[in-house]
Amino acid sequence: MGRNLFSKAKKMKLGKPRGTRDFLPEDMRVRRKIMDTIRTVFELHGFEEMDTPALELWEVLATKGGEEVEKQIYKFQDKGGRWLGLRFDLTVPLARVVSNTPDLPKPFKRYCISKVWRYEEPQSGRFREFVQADIDIVGSQKIEADMECLSTAVDALRALGLEDFEVKINNRKVLEGMVEVLGVENSIAEGIFHALDRLDKVGETEVARSIEGIGVGEEEVSRLLEFTRFKGDDAIAYVEKELKSSRRAVEGINELKRMIELSRTFGLDGTIVVDFSLVRGLDYYTGPVFEVKTKSRGIGSIAGGGRYDHLIEKFGGVPTPATGISLGVERLFEVLSGELRDRAAPATKVFVACIGDENMPQAVGVCRELIKRGIPSETDLMGRKLGRQLEYANSKGIPFVMMVGPEELRTGAFKLREMHRKIEHQVRLEDVPTLIRKLDGSTQQPPSQEGQ
Amino acid sequence: MGRNLFSKAKKMKLGKPRGTRDFLPEDMRVRRKIMDTIRTVFELHGFEEMDTPALELWEVLATKGGEEVEKQIYKFQDKGGRWLGLRFDLTVPLARVVSNTPDLPKPFKRYCISKVWRYEEPQSGRFREFVQADIDIVGSQKIEADMECLSTAVDALRALGLEDFEVKINNRKVLEGMVEVLGVENSIAEGIFHALDRLDKVGETEVARSIEGIGVGEEEVSRLLEFTRFKGDDAIAYVEKELKSSRRAVEGINELKRMIELSRTFGLDGTIVVDFSLVRGLDYYTGPVFEVKTKSRGIGSIAGGGRYDHLIEKFGGVPTPATGISLGVERLFEVLSGELRDRAAPATKVFVACIGDENMPQAVGVCRELIKRGIPSETDLMGRKLGRQLEYANSKGIPFVMMVGPEELRTGAFKLREMHRKIEHQVRLEDVPTLIRKLDGSTQQPPSQEGQ
Numbered sequence: 027m028g029r030n031l032f033s034k035a036k037k038m039k040l041g042k043p044r045g046t047r048d049f050l051p052e053d054m055r056v057r058r059k060i061m062d063t064i065r066t067v068f069e070l071h072g073f074e075e076m077d078t079p080a081l082e083l084w085e086v087l088a089t090k091g092g093e094e095v096e097k098q099i100y101k102f103q104d105k106g107g108r109w110l111g112l113r114f115d116l117t118v119p120l121a122r123v124v125s126n127t128p129d130l131p132k133p134f135k136r137y138c139i140s141k142v143w144r145y146e147e148p149q150s151g152r153f154r155e156f157v158q159a160d161i162d163i164v165g166s167q168k169i170e171a172d173m174e175c176l177s178t179a180v181d182a183l184r185a186l187g188l189e190d191f192e193v194k195i196n197n198r199k200v201l202e203g204m205v206e207v208l209g210v211e212n213s214i215a216e217g218i219f220h221a222l223d224r225l226d227k228v229g230e231t232e233v234a235r236s237i238e239g240i241g242v243g244e245e246e247v248s249r250l251l252e253f254t255r256f257k258g259d260d261a262i263a264y265v266e267k268e269l270k271s272s273r274r275a276v277e278g279i280n281e282l283k284r285m286i287e288l289s290r291t292f293g294l295d296g297t298i299v300v301d302f303s304l305v306r307g308l309d310y311y312t313g314p315v316f317e318v319k320t321k322s323r324g325i326g327s328i329a330g331g332g333r334y335d336h337l338i339e340k341f342g343g344v345p346t347p348a349t350g351i352s353l354g355v356e357r358l359f360e361v362l363s364g365e366l367r368d369r370a371a372p373a374t375k376v377f378v379a380c381i382g383d384e385n386m387p388q389a390v391g392v393c394r395e396l397i398k399r400g401i402p403s404e405t406d407l408m409g410r411k412l413g414r415q416l417e418y419a420n421s422k423g424i425p426f427v428m429m430v431g432p433e434e435l436r437t438g439a440f441k442l443r444e445m446h447r448k449i450e451h452q453v454r455l456e457d458v459p460t461l462i463r464k465l466d467g468s469t470q471q472p473p474s475q476e477g478q
Numbered sequence: 479m480g481r482n483l484f485s486k487a488k489k490m491k492l493g494k495p496r497g498t499r500d501f502l503p504e505d506m507r508v509r510r511k512i513m514d515t516i517r518t519v520f521e522l523h524g525f526e527e528m529d530t531p532a533l534e535l536w537e538v539l540a541t542k543g544g545e546e547v548e549k550q551i552y553k554f555q556d557k558g559g560r561w562l563g564l565r566f567d568l569t570v571p572l573a574r575v576v577s578n579t580p581d582l583p584k585p586f587k588r589y590c591i592s593k594v595w596r597y598e599e600p601q602s603g604r605f606r607e608f609v610q611a612d613i614d615i616v617g618s619q620k621i622e623a624d625m626e627c628l629s630t631a632v633d634a635l636r637a638l639g640l641e642d643f644e645v646k647i648n649n650r651k652v653l654e655g656m657v658e659v660l661g662v663e664n665s666i667a668e669g670i671f672h673a674l675d676r677l678d679k680v681g682e683t684e685v686a687r688s689i690e691g692i693g694v695g696e697e698e699v700s701r702l703l704e705f706t707r708f709k710g711d712d713a714i715a716y717v718e719k720e721l722k723s724s725r726r727a728v729e730g731i732n733e734l735k736r737m738i739e740l741s742r743t744f745g746l747d748g749t750i751v752v753d754f755s756l757v758r759g760l761d762y763y764t765g766p767v768f769e770v771k772t773k774s775r776g777i778g779s780i781a782g783g784g785r786y787d788h789l790i791e792k793f794g795g796v797p798t799p800a801t802g803i804s805l806g807v808e809r810l811f812e813v814l815s816g817e818l819r820d821r822a823a824p825a826t827k828v829f830v831a832c833i834g835d836e837n838m839p840q841a842v843g844v845c846r847e848l849i850k851r852g853i854p855s856e857t858d859l860m861g862r863k864l865g866r867q868l869e870y871a872n873s874k875g876i877p878f879v880m881m882v883g884p885e886e887l888r889t890g891a892f893k894l895r896e897m898h899r900k901i902e903h904q905v906r907l908e909d910v911p912t913l914i915r916k917l918d919g920s921t922q923q924p925p926s927q928e929g930q
Binding site for chain 1: 492493494495496498499500501502503506507509510521522523524526527528529530531532533534535537538552553554555556557558560562564571574575577578579582583584585587588593595597606607615617618620622623626629633740743744745793794824825826838839842843846849852853854855856859860861870873874
């Protein structure tokens with residue numbers, strides 16, 4: 027048994043699925059810092075956490091995000107023969123919950139910071155398992171709700187030390203009006219949007235080819251592309267004139283203007299830029315769509331979302347307006363991990379070194395005293411020589427080492443070593459917490475620059 | 479496309495997979511409180527967070543937990559034809575990581591609070607998707623490492639307000655020695671352990687029948703059951719005598735005695751009880767196994783674990799001793815949710831009510847000022863009448879409402895209403911944070927009884 031069973035087995039070196047990652051403590055500290063900062067800002071803005079399963083029924087996931095997303099869903103049958111899938115975003119589960127819980131007080135402001143899965147080709151910064159941080163406001167059709175999502179997202183990014191934002195906005199109603207004015211058949215509009223969504227990635231020639239491929243004439247394609255080239259506030263007036271025959275487009279343009287008007291109120295003045303090429307991939311958007319970039323550090327889009335007023339009724343709920351935004355935690359991790367790694371020290375403050383194996387119970391006792399007083403501490407659990415214990419504390423970046431040997435136990439005066447500055451203090455056990463709190467700020471890290 | 483596409487679709491009322499749950503904010507606040515408390519205690523004890531994917535290769539999951547667990551794994555092929563599964567525990571992924579990362583400083587003390595999946599028949603308190611909170615110490619073969627896991631788990635439970643613990647301990651080596659002394663063939667020992675593991679659930683008669691069914695004689699079965707009836711410290715001496723011919727059993731008994739000896743050092747005096755019927759289901763255990771119960775409130779086992787010294791080499795790593803314990807978050811949620819629900823107030827402190835639709839931008843401005851000063855706040859995003867806004871604040875349990883109307887904006891004196899006590903204060907915007915911090919403790923909740 028035990029030993030016998032295992033000794034028979036052949037050894038194997040086993041990895042993990044492609045596109046997934048392990049996060050060892052030094053990475054995890056950074057990720058925890060990012061997620062906690064975002065969480066704090068979300069809660070400051072009155073969003074409350076909601077959690078839903080990683081697994082959803084296939085019927086729930088299918089067709090809600092559009093064909094392209096559907097192909098990316100991890101799909102399988104459970105042992106009862108039901109088709110399930112891993113969620114590919116956090117919005118579809120939200121819509122399912124709201125549709126099944128009609129008596130939620132509105133607006134329902136929720137957040138969720140959690141994993142989603144997409145079976146895509148892994149590439150730099152893109153993974154098959156990744157974390158999204160979403161906020162949504164359900165029940166309000168006001169543009170103020172869209173703006174609240176945007177400004178909360180920007181506040182979260184600011185709290186992480188990012189600055190210099192560009193908020194690209196567009197409106198699905200304008201895009202729909204554009205198609206209407208061009209006289210293109212409604213049934214192929216979706217194809218047009220999917221093609222336009224790839225403009226940034228593949229360029230105009232390729233997009234033009236795709237749209238012509240689904241049966242749109244050359245002249246219409248060229249007018250479509252002309253629209254998408256307009257950016258900035260001034261462009262609104264031009265497009266407004268061109269699309270004035272479409273009520274839907276005019277509605278969309280008025281919403282865009284209202285967003286610009288409100289930008290000062292929501293702390294976003296000077297950051298909002300209209301961009302008619304912005305589409306957002308998912309099919310469920312119905313009104314404003316938006317993306318947040320920060321110009322510093324060459325970071326691309328780091329948050330995106332929009333209004334999806336018809337998704338909840340699609341799940342059988344009463345018609346309920348909704349809007350939301352999603353922050354990409356993986357992109358933030360990539361960008362911030364260098365500097366946060368320096369600032370995110372390990373939680374453990376004190377390593378209690380044990381001099382002489384026979385004093386281990388006393389070392390454990392000292393350690394437990396520190397823990398009781400709120401100082402994260404650990405002691406040697408290996409029975410190692412002092413030198414090896416110090417090496418360990420060093421390799422872990424633990425800032426203080428407290429020595430527990432016969433001399434210290436006899437006199438009650440312990441040596442506390444600051445590992446960075448290589449300074450030793452004589453201190454009584456009960457004074458250690460105060461001393462550490464005093465020293466910690468000055469030796470550990472540069473002054474905090476966090477926004478929160 | 480937007481509206482057209484959706485209006486065509488037929489409505490459906492869609493649920494979620496069996497054995498999974500949604501957690502609306504009022505549940506989630508309780509869960510967050512439980513998980514944060516556990517996390518804090520884990521970090522106080524020097525454990526560091528590590529994260530691994532929800533998905534693992536099938537080869538990694540298969541056979542590591544034993545046949546019974548294997549049947550419970552959600553298993554599927556990805557689009558590339560690779561067999562994957564959802565992790566059924568947090569220990570197997572840890573062992574994979576350690577085996578692939580030989581240069582981790584030892585002891586490697588990690589924690590993970592995260593979801594696992596098992597395809598079991600859902601029943602009261604048992605779900606197909608559930609959260610475990612694990613700590614593990616990798617690299618130490620000392621009993622002190624086992625004791626550190628146990629005492630950290632108990633400290634976490636204490637911090638949650640639970641008391642009066644019973645820590646049941648046993649040792650796989652004793653169980654193996656027992657089988658050896660009885661002269662039972664090694665190959666069926668595993669079957670015996672699985673049968674014994676069900677003693678609590680099905681009773682002695684049923685267990686005896688199972689063991690006889692795999693070919694063990696009646697007399698041996700009756701001696702086996704006799705062993706398992708011994709509980710408490712005194713029983714050790716008796717079993718020691720009976721099993722003294724097995725070196726393995728004697729080793730196990732000595733470890734049990736050492737655990738009892740160390741219990742005072744680790745703050746567990748009087749709680750540790752030897753129970754020879756304790757087996758723990760998973761096949762990978764090799765030494766001490768343990769379970770924590772709290773006698774108050776009729777809660778059953780709430781944490782369990784043990785030593786698994788051969789699991790890491792099974793994955794191709796160098797032989798590495800390891801031990802760990804897992805807290806059942808779902809059980810804690812079930813037991814604590816009543817009382818934590820009363821204490822876990824929503825994060826939002828202030829609802830900024832807007833009197834008159836035209837003052838919405840000003841209300842948003844006031845709200846943003848409060849947020850900037852660290853007071854979690856929200857404002858009306860619906861354009862509702864004041865009465866409806868107050869109803870909303872009430873239904874959400876938001877403790878303060880601040881009125882923003884023409885009068886307040888003119889004079890700069892705002893009304894702040896304590897919703898519980900129905901008292902109104904006149905206050906200037908810049909004084910709101912101080913006032914709220916002063917009032918909050920006294921009006922909100924009974925004095926904190928938390929351990930941390």
